[in-house]
Amino acid sequence: DTAVSQTPKYLVTQMGNDKSIKCEQNLGHDTMYWYKQDSKKFLKIMFSYNNKELIINETVPNRFSPKSPDKAHLNLHINSLELGDSAVYFCASSQVGGTDTEAFFGQGTRLTVV
């Protein structure tokens, strides 16, 4: 059973296109995240949702729009894709609680913009 699953695993698209990445978790967690990993492996949080409500938006361009239809899903839609958007995007989830809460990650979506 996959705890946090993302689709697609690979996405190659042209500049200017609009694309979506889907994420689902079956852990019963109430918090979900999107992280971006650049070519140097650096990981940075983009968004965090708690019970379908946005709680963290880390100065991400408004071309990126997360959508959470329910607390088990957090999708990422990207408009007008740019070359600099090429990266690996990770979805994660955790149970809200103290600072010791573990986050569970999906396998990542490698986005390549050409």
Added chain:
Amino acid sequence: GDSVTQMEGPVTLSEEAFLTINCTYTATGYPSLFWYVQYPGEGLQLLLKATKADDKGSNKGFEATYRKETTSFHLEKGSVQVSDSAVYFCALNLYGNKLVFGAGTILRVKS
């Protein structure tokens, strides 16, 4: 702001060598500290964690001790294996809803 600094990689070791990956943090409060590991082609998974000063986290032969006086959480393993080759991330969580990661350290173990 809150941040994590890790030693730069890649770190290349022979099998059975001793491993240390340095990690220091800056935080306005008292965070929990984590080491996550990313194997090739996979997502991150928790390796170990510590929630307060002097706590030691351990798992799969890896250890790290939360040192408040030096704001450090160095990862160690006494004898690495080829299967330990991966990217290792140090992270902190201060407010319960956001992990702040270091830049990651690539470890390569040769047989």
